[in-house]
Amino acid sequence: MAVLVTRPAPDNQATADALRARGLEPMLAPMLTFQPLPFRSDNDERYSGVILTSANVIRAIVAHPLLQHLQTLPAFAVGARTAQAARDAGFRKVRSAEGDAAALRELIVAHGLPRKRAALLYLAAADVSRDLVSELGLRGVEVASIPVYRMAELDEFAEPVRTAFAHDAIEAVLHYSRRSATAFVKAVRRGGLEVSALALPQLCLSAQIADVLRDAGAHRLIVARAPNEADLLAALEEVLRPRQ
Known part of the structure; x- marks a missing residue:
């Protein structure tokens, strides 16, 4: 038996x-694929820090001339894995949140820079699940956003x-984002697999991900x-223990 x-x-x-x-058998079924996007940014543009919501951001900019300029700025990472990817790429001042956008927002508000300094640079995905720029703007933090990759x-x-x-x-199935859960549901329906797939335990990184699967008809939803x-x-x- 495998874990998807x-x-x-x-x-x-x-x-x-x-x-x-x-002691578990994995079966890989990625529902999203990484695609870097071309982007332009003037190295003379003044930023007071960098917002990193995914390690994919590092993959997208690792060969870009902008990276060297950004490495010296304070970086705010969504979680430990993204923070480590930033350090590995040469960022020297990295703060890490607790793993979601809400925690990242509060980290930036608590430890961000004086309001009258230059904007923070948000290196973003083309498709984002929440408007972090507006949320921070309402808290008095100016943010400039540049899409650098898409999934x-x-x-x-x-x-x-x-x-x-x-x-x-x-x-069982492991889910890591709302978009990948949405793609999973589409694939399930395309393959006519609703009964077999949605009846399984769906392990979700957040309640928002679980909502996508619940709306699709899944009932065995477990949130980390x-x-x-x-x-x-x-x-x-914990879910699989009785079966072992």
Whole structure:
């Protein structure tokens, strides 16, 4: 029996390793794929810090001339993994939130820079689940946003995944974002797999992700205690324990 991992590559490989370390069999079914976007930014533009909501931002800018300019600025990362990716890319002053956008917003408000200084630069995805720029603006923090990557939906399962669902060879599904959960639901419907797929335990990084699956008809919804993978996998082990 396998645990389906909907997380995009390359991060899904780390999840697969973590599952194997727990004696579980991973099956990778990424529902989103990373695509860097071309962007322009004047190196002479003055910013007072950088907002990082995903390690994908680092992948998108790692070869861009702007990176060297930004490395010296304070960086506000959504969580530990993004913070570490920033440090690995040469950022020297990194603060980490607790793993979601609300915690990041409060971190910026609490530890941000004086209001009359230059704007913070938000290196964003093309599709975002919440308007962090407006939320910070209401709190008196000026933010300039530049889309640097997009996550394209993959709304159809590969044949091995469809076969695994058909043979009841999957025992749980891991979900990491609202958009990937939405793509998962589309793939389930495209493959005519609603009964077998949505009846399984759906392990979600947040309540907002669980809402997407609940609206699609899933009932066995489990939300991680905190929005990080360690708590998600702890919840998975708890769900599967009676079966082992």
